[in-house]
């Protein structure tokens with residue numbers, strides 16, 4: 001393509017079925033807009049000779065600059081070697097902005113940086129100013145091999161198969177197949193055996209069912225008091241004022257001898273009190289107690305603890321990926337990647353006025369996967 005064929009920036013590149021289009025180099029479209037079905041080859045930019053190509057003195061200057069940079073690198077390396085032996089590793093030095101630091105590390109770091117940067121900058125400057133500046137084009141050769149090469153490969157494969165005698169000695173083939181096939185079994189066994197026990201129902205149960213809910217454990221439901229975390233003290237309904245938030249765990253969880261963290265990771269709950277007329281969901285009202293509502297603290301996106309409560313808007317925020325749940329609307333997701341509301345824990349009060357669970361979570365808590373929330 002010669003220079004005349006090369007469109008300039010902003011010029012029209014030809015009519016299309018959708019109107020006249022322009023080159024998009026400048027990030028905007030003029031005329032009646034539209035994208036051409038096929039762009040014409042814009043060609044290469046006009047070659048501009050460098051100062052060093054035209055002027056002998058400029059080339060000499062460039063050469064001096066490159067040799068200076070390589071000289072800095074040599075100096076950096078020599079200083080590195082000398083300082084390596086000279087400075088005691090225990091010696092410290094005060095550097096403004098950094099404070100007290102190891103003198104040896106500082107000296108070696110600086111000299112090594114000089115050595116490397118000198119080589120790097122020198123090489124780049126050399127390439128940009130002195131090395132040949134011709135545009136090179138290499139046409140792509142066909143990717144398909146010639147027929148002779150293909151025939152030769154097929155024959156070599158055949159010959160290899162014949163010389164291994166696998167066709168003449170079938171037992172070799174079968175025993176080799178058996179050995180290689182069985183060899184994979186120990187690897188699979190090790191991986192499968194390291195996965196630990198099957199989770200069984202433990203992903204759907206929590207301590208709110210009445211006790212430990214690990215694999216193989218399916219406790220009978222019993223009402224459990226809502227206990228402050230970490231004080232492990234029960235909460236009376238009349239202590240929960242409007243706008244307050246409590247981190248809650250089921251009664252007995254913190255008294256476990258083992259598995260506390262695993263149980264806590266599923267059973268943690270947030271307790272909030274709203275004005276009853278702010279609650280917009282009938283089910284939420286029924287499952288709460290005089291405006292006090294309890295929701296799983298485990299985000300339904302990928303399970304981070306939902307840790308922020310905005311008192312004014314009544315929004316719960318997950319700090320991990322900003323999923324936001326509206327407490328006035330049964331913890332519906334109003335923003336972020338979570339796909340389902342936080343599960344609500346149905347609560348009431350016992351004879352002494354303490355808040356207790358009235359049933360376990362009606363659905364699995366935590367991250368959503370295909371069958372959750374159905």
Ligand code: FES
Nearest residue numbers: 299301302318321
């Ligand atoms: S874990 Fe809560 S938004 Fe991702």
